[in-house]
Amino acid sequence: MDQLYQPWPWYISGPLIAWVLLALLFVGKKFGMSSNLKTICTICGAGKVSSFFRVDWKSQLWNLVVVLGVIIGGFIGSTYLSRDTSVNISQATKDHLKSMGITDAGTNFLPEMLFSNDILSNPKACISLIVGGLLVGFGARYANGCTSGHAISGLSNLQLPSLIAVIGFFIGGLIMVHLLFPLIF
Amino acid sequence: MKFITYLCIGIFFGIILVKSEVASWFRIYEMFQFESIHMYGIIGSAILSGILIIQFIKRLQLKSIYGKEINIPAKEKTIFRYIFGGIIFGLGWALAGACPGPMFALLGAGYIPITLVILSSILGTFLYGLIKNKLPH
Numbered sequence: 432m433d434q435l436y437q438p439w440p441w442y443i444s445g446p447l448i449a450w451v452l453l454a455l456l457f458v459g460k461k462f463g464m465s466s467n468l469k470t471i472c473t474i475c476g477a478g479k480v481s482s483f484f485r486v487d488w489k490s491q492l493w494n495l496v497v498v499l500g501v502i503i504g505g506f507i508g509s510t511y512l513s514r515d516t517s518v519n520i521s522q523a524t525k526d527h528l529k530s531m532g533i534t535d536a537g538t539n540f541l542p543e544m545l546f547s548n549d550i551l552s553n554p555k556a557c558i559s560l561i562v563g564g565l566l567v568g569f570g571a572r573y574a575n576g577c578t579s580g581h582a583i584s585g586l587s588n589l590q591l592p593s594l595i596a597v598i599g600f601f602i603g604g605l606i607m608v609h610l611l612f613p614l615i616f
Numbered sequence: 617m618k619f620i621t622y623l624c625i626g627i628f629f630g631i632i633l634v635k636s637e638v639a640s641w642f643r644i645y646e647m648f649q650f651e652s653i654h655m656y657g658i659i660g661s662a663i664l665s666g667i668l669i670i671q672f673i674k675r676l677q678l679k680s681i682y683g684k685e686i687n688i689p690a691k692e693k694t695i696f697r698y699i700f701g702g703i704i705f706g707l708g709w710a711l712a713g714a715c716p717g718p719m720f721a722l723l724g725a726g727y728i729p730i731t732l733v734i735l736s737s738i739l740g741t742f743l744y745g746l747i748k749n750k751l752p753h
Contacts, residue, residue, distance in 0.1 A: 444636030445661025459680035464716040483745035500626015505724030508634030563712025564733035568740025574701025587666025592691040599702015607710035608648035
């Protein structure tokens with residue numbers, strides 16, 4: 432039972448994510464989180480400026496309910512199912528981060544440098560999060576899917592477009608971490 | 617009833633995202649440094665399980681609980697949008713350390729600054745909709 436409160440190992444977590452995919456397929460839906468960002472745009476009236484957003488958002492409400500669940504699940508997982516939320520990453524990674532000035536690797540769930548609650552007093556962190564979000568939202572829609580739609584759902588269905596997209600995710604991630612992080616941090 | 621079903625699936629997913637640590641910025645960074653099997657193990661075993669599940673569904677021609685055929689719609693077969701869109705997404709994923717599922721789990725876990733990521737990702741989606749006709753797909 433104690434293991435429930437520890438971080439879950441990858442060989443448990445990975446198959447569990449596939450169960451989420453299975454559950455959604457069995458209720459006649461598909462697994463794709465970034466579609467919700469488009470639905471939110473539509474609800475906010477984005478259809479007035481682009482036909483891309485002129486879709487029936489009511490048919491997508493089910494996915495927003497999933498998002499609501501994810502928010503609740505995030506709360507339950509961190510509050511009731513964790514004793515502490517430190518992430519025990521590898522020593523090599525901790526050393527890399529230390530050289531970038533991120534010293535709380537291994538003690539926090541997220542780095543203080545980017546996610547502290549007084550973030551508004553830290554312009555660099557604010558800009559990093561805003562630019563990161565812009566790229567995620569823009570890129571997910573351009574690629575027609577994100578990690579759930581392409582990497583999990585698409586690759587499980589052996590779809591070539593998803594493989595291309597996932598290769599793209601990794602090219603982008605490697606460029607950011609290896610070429611741009613040294614310039615940013 | 618359907619509402620409860622979707623909500624429960626979401627709660628289950630949200631708990632996994634936190635407990636597996638895929639919602640941790642540190643894990644994403646570590647993945648792109650190739651310094652742990654953790655993220656590769658999760659994504660790999662999720663895909664492997666997913667392949668088995670989908671093959672199983674296809675072979676047995678299983679239907680959804682509403683009696684409809686289960687099929688995952690094929691994505692259009694082009695290249696540009698997947699590679700360019702993918703790279704842009706990857707840049708953001710590594711920088712913010714969160715993709716569109718985990719960002720909501722982090723909100724629930726009480727990390728207020730993630731709100732900036734969520735709002736700007738909605739804005740990013742909006743920007744794509746504005747200029748999509750000018751982009752190569």
